[in-house]
Amino acid sequence: MTPAPPIDAHVRLDTHPTHPSAVLAVLTGSQSQITHTGLEAAGWTVVAENVLVLVRIDHEEPYWAKDAATRLAAEGTTVDITPRLQAAMDEEWTWARYPMPRCTRSEIRQISNEAQKIHDDIRHGQLLIHAHAHDGHTTVAVGTYLGRNGKSVYLHSEDHLRQIADTFDSPAQALVAFEKVHAADMRPGPAPLTDTERSAAEARTPLALTEANPEPARPEPETVPAYAADAGDHDALLNAFLDAHGDWEKWRTWSDDTTHAIHESQTLRIERVHETPDHETAWTVAAYETPVSDRMWVLTATGATPAPVVEALLDHLADGDGWDTALGTPVDEKTITAATQPLSNAGWTHTVEGRWIRWTTPAGDAGVQFDAFAAQHPTQNLATWTIWAGPGADRPTWTLTASPSTPSSLLASLSETVAHGVAPPRRHPQPTVRVDRGATRLPPNQPLQLPASHRR
Numbered sequence: 001m002t003p004a005p006p007i008d009a010h011v012r013l014d015t016h017p018t019h020p021s022a023v024l025a026v027l028t029g030s031q032s033q034i035t036h037t038g039l040e041a042a043g044w045t046v047v048a049e050n051v052l053v054l055v056r057i058d059h060e061e062p063y064w065a066k067d068a069a070t071r072l073a074a075e076g077t078t079v080d081i082t083p084r085l086q087a088a089m090d091e092e093w094t095w096a097r098y099p100m101p102r103c104t105r106s107e108i109r110q111i112s113n114e115a116q117k118i119h120d121d122i123r124h125g126q127l128l129i130h131a132h133a134h135d136g137h138t139t140v141a142v143g144t145y146l147g148r149n150g151k152s153v154y155l156h157s158e159d160h161l162r163q164i165a166d167t168f169d170s171p172a173q174a175l176v177a178f179e180k181v182h183a184a185d186m187r188p189g190p191a192p193l194t195d196t197e198r199s200a201a202e203a204r205t206p207l208a209l210t211e212a213n214p215e216p217a218r219p220e221p222e223t224v225p226a227y228a229a230d231a232g233d234h235d236a237l238l239n240a241f242l243d244a245h246g247d248w249e250k251w252r253t254w255s256d257d258t259t260h261a262i263h264e265s266q267t268l269r270i271e272r273v274h275e276t277p278d279h280e281t282a283w284t285v286a287a288y289e290t291p292v293s294d295r296m297w298v299l300t301a302t303g304a305t306p307a308p309v310v311e312a313l314l315d316h317l318a319d320g321d322g323w324d325t326a327l328g329t330p331v332d333e334k335t336i337t338a339a340t341q342p343l344s345n346a347g348w349t350h351t352v353e354g355r356w357i358r359w360t361t362p363a364g365d366a367g368v369q370f371d372a373f374a375a376q377h378p379t380q381n382l383a384t385w386t387i388w389a390g391p392g393a394d395r396p397t398w399t400l401t402a403s404p405s406t407p408s409s410l411l412a413s414l415s416e417t418v419a420h421g422v423a424p425p426r427r428h429p430q431p432t433v434r435v436d437r438g439a440t441r442l443p444p445n446q447p448l449q450l451p452a453s454h455r456r
Contacts (some may be wrong), residue, residue: 005076006076006078007029007031007034007075007076007077008029008030008031008032009027009028009029009030009031009032009034009035009076009077009078010027010028010029010032010077010078010079010080011025011026011027011028011032011035011039011069011072011077011078011079011080012025012026012028012079012080012082013025013065013068013069013079013080013081013082013085014026014082014084014085015082015084015085015088016053016055016203017207018202018203019053019055019199019200019202019203020059020256020274020275021055021056021059021060021061021062021088021256022053022054022055022056022061022200022203023053023054023055023061023062023065023085024047024051024052024053024207025039025044025051025052025053025054025065025068026050026051027050027051027052028050029078032050034075034077035072035075035077036050036052038071038072038075039052039054039068039072040052042064042068043056043120044068045204047204047205047206047207048206048207051207053203053204053207054068055200055203055204056116056200057115057116057119057159057160057196057197057200058109058112058113058115058116058159058160059160059256060109060112060113060116062085062088062089062091063089063109065085065089066089069081087239092105093250093251094251095108095251099161111160111161111163112160112161114163115157115159115160115161115162115163116160118155118162118163118164119159119162119197121145122143122190125146126145126146126147127143127144127145127146127153128143128144128145128146129141129142129143129155129189129190129191130142130143130144130171130174130175130178130188130189131175131178131179131186131187131188131189132186132187132189132190132191133178133182133185133186133187134185135181135182135185138156138157138158138161139157139158139191140154140155140156140157140165140178140182141154141155141190141191142154142155142174142175142177142178143155143174143190144171144174150169150170150171151167151168151169152167152168152169152170152171152173152174153166153167153168153174154166154167154168154174154177154178158191158194158196159194159196159197160196195257196256199256223422223423224422224423225361225366225418225421225422225423226306226308226309226417226418226420226421226422226423227306227309227365227366227389227418227421228306228365228366228389229306229307229308229423230306230307230423231278231303231304231305231306231307231310231398232306232307232310233307234272234282234283234303234305234307234310235259235272235274237307237310237311237314238259238261238270238272238314241261241314241318242261244318245318247263247264248261248262248263248264248270249261249262249264256274257273257274257275258271258272258273258274259271259272259274260272265291266288266291267287267288267289267290267291268285268286268287268288268317269285269286269287269288270283270284270285270317271283271284271285271286276302276303277303278302278303278304278397278398279302279303279304279396279398279399280302280303281300281301281302281303282301282302282303282305283299283300283301283305283310283313284298284299284300285298285299285300285313285317286298286299294379295381295403296405297381297402297403297404297405297406297407298381298402298403298406299313299400299401299402299403299406299410300383300400300401300402301313301398301399301400301401302398302399302400303398304397304398305398305399305400306389306398306423307423308417308421308423309387309400309414309417309418309421312413312414312416312417312421313410313413313414315413316409316410316413316414331375331378331384331404331405335408336357336370338408338409338411338412339385339408339411339412339415340359340368340370340411340412340415341412341415342412342415342416342419342420343359343368343415343418343419344359345419346419346420347362348360348361348362348367348368348419349361349362355371355372355373356369356370356371356372357369357370357372358370358393360393364392365389365390365391366388366389366390366418367387367388367389367393368385368386368387368388368415368418369385369386369388369393370384370385371383371384371385371386374404375404377404378403378404378405381403381404381405382403382404383401383402383403384402384403384404384406385401385402385403385406385411386399386400386401387399387400387401387414387415387418388400389418400414
């Protein structure tokens, strides 16, 4: 087939600023309406002038954006892909605990695409839902396609797992059959939106984009203690950690809200909760004696934890001895001394008050607290260690907690970071969404090149 001649249309593909997997297309050029029409026909939604978004309930936006980029380039449109979107396109991820484990990745994608079509038909009013119910495991519903010979369908499950389980010749026939099975739980109309559907709807709301203008050079900021540094991009830290350590594997959960990273031994696991408020838990690290045993120890960190502290945590886990302890290991004076020696060396104030042993900076803007009572119950994984920074211990900007059996070497590494580490000062983000200037260009009539292999 002869490639189409180039047209005066340019599309820049980028990740959505707030929705984790959605993709934005920014159009320019005198013939951009051609590209605009093609994207709308493929399910993209207009969110601003010459800006469209692709948002799906199966979180496969990067895959389908790659498909759109190849098609648009073949039709003569110049396509730019930003580095962060290109990374998402190159990533091969696996659903954690997928209910159809025998399916291949392509089969999973096909199933979820059929579910996406059902979702879109409901959203666009082409599939009218008469009633829904909960069958004890998931949501079921009955509806009728409008303009499709009046075919009625029985729907099973939600989001990317929704399927047509049965068909009927008329709405009356479908409703009678549905009521016979689900009379007790039957409710009129469609079911309430799931979290995934609600998030997708939010991503399709109007969006204002401001392209970043070059800024004048600024002097290097003065350094501050690591405990007062900016939280930075926690997701980028996790991705860099996984890229550098092939013995860890990334897993997605049913929701885009959480990512799991699991060591190949299955005995050390990281849970990263995205988009959490600064004061809520964003990281949970847990170690196990065996893949099916109880936790040996657990550590948590809130969303505002400074990037240097998160990096120190991940670096220690990468050393291979991040779980060098045993369930029920007692916490003695030797363990406490080893964990807090960097604090003493830095001149932090040491106090004892009842069950609490504390180390604080001379300015009182950061501290480490040990709970002797919690340490007496090592098998309960209580928060025995607390590292904090902020206006005061009762009003911390961020906190990190650890259970009794947390390795003293890990605690010492974190103590070293908060006691001696330095970093640029905390910056408060501006409420402006910026479009990335750096991008991979896909010229007209050229196929999208993918790497020979993908990291799982």
